Amino acid sequence: MLLSTNYFETRERALLGSRYDAYYQAPSQQAARGVTVNTLRCTPEAFLRQAGLALRPSPFCPEAFVVEEEEFKPGRHPYHHGGAFYSQEPSASAPAALLDVRPGMKVLDMCAAPGGKSSQLAAALQGQGLLVSNEYMPDRAQILRSNLERMGVANAVVLNSDTAGLAKAFPGFFDRVLVDAPCSGEGMFRKEPQAVAQHNEGLVRQCAALGREILENATQVLAPGGILVYSTCTFAPEEDEGQIGAFLARHPEFELLEIGGAFGSPGEENRCGEHPFDVSLVRRIWPFQGGEGHFMAKLRKRDGEPARPFKPGKLAKPCKEWLEFAGQYFPALAQRPLQKAGDLLLIDPETPLPPHKLRILRQGVAAGTVQKGRFVPAHHLFTAFGHQCENQERLTLDDPRTAAWLRGEEIPAVSARNGWCCVLVDGFSLGAGKVSGGKVKNHYPKALRNLK
Secondary structure, three states: OOOOOHHHHHHHHHHHHHHHHHHOOOOOOOOOOEEEEOOOOOOHHHHHHHOOOOEEEOOOOOOEEEEOOOOOOHHHOHHHHOOOEEEOOHHHHHHHHOOOOOOOOEEEEOOOOOOHHHHHHHHHHOOOOEEEEEOOOHHHHHHHHHHHHHOOOOOEEEEEOOHHHHHHHOOOOEEEEEEEOOOOOHHHOOOOHHHHHOOOHHHHHHHHHHHHHHHHHHHHHEEEEEEEEEEEOOOOHHHOHHHHHHHHHHOOOEEEEOOOOOOOEEOOHHHOOOOOOOHHHOEEEOHHHOOOOEEEEEEEEOOOOOOOOOOOOOOOOOOHHHHHHHHHHOHHHOOOOEEEEOOEEEEOOOOOOOOOOOEEEEEOEEEEEEEOOEEEEOHHHHHHHHHHOOOEEEEOOOOHHHHHHHOOOOEEOOOOOOEEEEEEEOOEEEEEEEEEOOEEEEOOOHHHOOOO
16 A cells, blocks of 8 residues: 555545555555657657567557666666657656647646656647746756757747746637646655655645646636646645636636546546536546556636737847858758847747746757857757758667767767767767767767766
8 A cells, every 4th residue: 555644544535435445556566657758759669669678558648658677767778868758657648648739739838847748748749839838946947948958849938937927928828738736746655755754734735725826827828719737646635626626616618628538537526525516527547547646637718818919029130150050060940040048049939929028948949159250059959950960970779889978978980970960879869979080079968978
């Protein structure tokens, strides 16, 4: 049985009755482990064939797998460095897949760190439209930015704001909104002992109030006809069915949509509190079903105020150093307009965001800087567009040069000519190198290397 607090067990035994022991009996004493394939990089079928891992399909998402290797260290696998997958607890891959994101849409992930669900949303967009990934905590927002860069996302804006700021800045703008709400973390008891240590009834109430506030702000940014998915990784009624029942009572302009029965179980009537609704339309994942625990609800906004028209910002002046560099290495990007943030040149997403005063950590792709009259490319340029680079050093998973490269070492050049190149493992970008004298000088960021 999962670790628990006295408050948690007393509450859940009262709600579940004789089902308690069975529902919280997980298949393994270890937390479930999974990977979600980045379909910006490859198909799930190709990943399964190439990655050399013991995997089985996840019941929660078509792009996800359950990892069956206890000693698997995802951060050291070359495909992780190449952004081909995100290490993610299996049931955590379910909420983003419910949003029905399609290329060209405008999508907001309101509480996005560390970035697994945002990566899924970006993959669904396939480089078209706009993804705004927001995180309130500054340190977590930096992790979010780094993960989206690793996954090769080119059309995202990473913000560090509270959700009230989003509501004020972007009324009625987004076609899809994901609220993976900060919660009491009861689904993390096996994975994170700290979640057990800090858990109490007061925390549940605090998280329920925060979730309500975030949901209210989400209603403001969603366009009429848009879809909102609300999720938590907790079992607490106040944060799950009770939250949704109260929301529907406050917002008759929203309707609950059916999630379906492909995984998990329906919601529970005795968790609705003062506002009962059709709980067959929401979904729960219990530990005995192969995940750590999740709750999901899918809602559509029937009416509301549409987004106000706006004029896109002015484009930066053409940069001759960029034009020369791109013409040689990235001709497909040479005509993309650039914006400037300090010394950094950025390739903006093609779908603009309305003018705002929120803190931006990244807008589009960091292309690079001009130093001493020459363009010096950024790592993000190669993670986002490395497959388009005209000069490539192509490695494979079993090539000893791959491990050497990820340690930060210089490697022999085989396929790349002199100058800047993209280093790839089985087609997945590992960043930039510079070839001279038959060697590829390593420009892989030191903070990302396999040094242990």
